[in-house]
Amino acid sequence: MTPEELEQIAEDERAERSRYTERIHVCVAAGCLSCQSQSVKDALDQEVTKRGTKDRCQVKGVGCMGLCSEGPLVSTSAGVLYKKVEAADSPAIVDSLAGEAVSRLVCATDVPFFQRQKKIVLENSGNIDPERIEDYIAADGYSALIKALTEMSQREVIDEVTKSGLRGRGGAGYPTGLKWSTVSKSVGTQKYVICNADEGDPGAFMDRSVLESDPHRVLEGMLIAGYAVGATEAYIYVRAEYPLAIKRLRNAIRQAERVGLLGASICGTRFSFRVDLRLGAGAFVCGEETALIASVEGKRGTPRPRPPYPAMEGLFGQPTLINNVETFANIAPIIRNGGAWYAQIGTEKSKGTKVFALAGRVENTGLVEVPMGISLREMVFEIGGGIPEGRQFKAVQTGGPSGGCLPSTCLDMPVDYESLAKAGSIMGSGGMIVMDESSCMVDVAKYFMDFCMTESCGKCIPCRVGTYQMHRILTAVSQMTATQQDLKMLADLCDLLKHTSLCGLGQSAPNPVVSTLKSFAEEYKAHIEEHKCPAGVCGRQEGESA
């Protein structure tokens, strides 16, 4: 593959595309697929074939369009977005290409949900067919890789990433450029790149959407990283629970190998790169980098003390670069447009955009990409469209089991790494769950503690025993049998776990408890002193519900 050949593929694809005067895009990412979007696409295909307009009207399966709660989504070249489409609607939609839009299915796109977004990571999703490399190449795909390989030195690539201010999107927010630079300076016979696609946080589906909607974007980011740090082998550690993402990744790897963008001497340079998939097997702790490495090596996913950091001694004892899916997906645009361009977006310390999975008790649930620094109020009430059924907002939970619950007093806080940490939560991978008055915060804390207790790998005692004890106390609180002394013990345990656990799972496990104890102390008090649950959730005996 030479740059000229790549340009040729892009031109052919664009010429092919210009043959069609009409286009219908159907979302075939997991959310819409589970609302039968495949049958909608098939019906549209049949309708177009039946009318004999197949040579000028293209029906294409594309990635996620964001508003998952209204799926299946269909967009047309007439500029209209349709929601909740059924197979039977296909004649009307094909009719609408030349005439009036089908008003009963129209989904308004001039609302904040679409207008307030800024798409960098998701720029291709909803526009390209995730199963065709040509479509990605025609959308400027792999041009950043060519630019890096032919015009930039390894040092320049790292400098550009450093200049962009990009920070790890997996949750901790470690500066990406610094990580790359450390790995590139480490000495080893073989270096590795690992893409962490073990998206374990309950309530988060950003990485899954990126992998399903634009898998080549992630591969390109990994290739550039490999070139920059001097690695030649890479693994994508992806959850086995995401069969569609796995299928599309396998397909993407095969296509990239076929056109010579993966393998030996890429673009006629000395750079060669091989990517392989490793399937996770359902262990939350494997999101921690040393546990993830153990799992790739075929062992139980238990973390080990750091240092040495994976950047020095990682996979098979060699220097290893581990980044999250979204981090890799940001690389190509940074190389293409320059680090300075990326650094203009966002806040002083948190640059760029962040993809959030907005879910829970909000009107619009789905995937959104917003610039860093947007306020929580805008997220929940403008983009999210507020709380349904006229209920009251209570809290927003970010960062999954390692994050915290932010009360209404935090609504005007900007969403960036520092502000969230200061408020007792974390950015996390991007799950954002909105809760209203029908949720009991003690119950929520108990839910997350149950999760951490089950997922604790058992290697270090503070986490293994501490999460069990905390869960026991929270259960007592929710059953109205706890005392003030228990509450004090709970606070002590929070402190203990935070400071003595081996890895991030144990260290951050108390966060949901700490944040609810701080912001919703009156709810704990009501459970303990008045023996009642203000939200009416606790105390309900198992089995008697709804």
Add this chain to the structure above:
Amino acid sequence: MASYVAKPVPPNQDKRWKLVDATIRRQGQQSRGLIETLHTVQEVFGYLDGQALRYVAMSLRVPLSRAYGVATFYHFFTLKPAGEHTCVICMGTACYIKGAPQLLDAVQKDLGIHPGETTSDKKVSLLTARCLGSCGLAPAVVYDQEVAGKVSTAAVREHLRKWTHA
């Protein structure tokens, strides 16, 4: 120096062992391929039993204890055969907030089993998932690989009735 070790013989004549062997070969018969191999075994046989674990451990030259340790560490692996149908209830945060516990209660009561168990007539297995990533459609349930969104207690009961009375 690794001494010559005879290649272990599959436990029986089942053709599916060829697929397992292919994965073992692709991993270069190295211990690092343990998880990948167990994935293949579970994919073709549905679960991991004692003889499969023993065969994989011998083929990859790892102690049986390590193979067993890995198989029991990860939630995805199951050592018991599943029922004819499986019902997975998502317990992710979004689903939890939107009523997954009530769904689970109803199903447990109807089937008389807990998550991870199979009904005595081997018809239905009940499982819970940490998160399916279908949070936009909460609460979500997977009936035999098919994801259903915004599920109500009545809907899940109705679906299970079809299975149990089929």
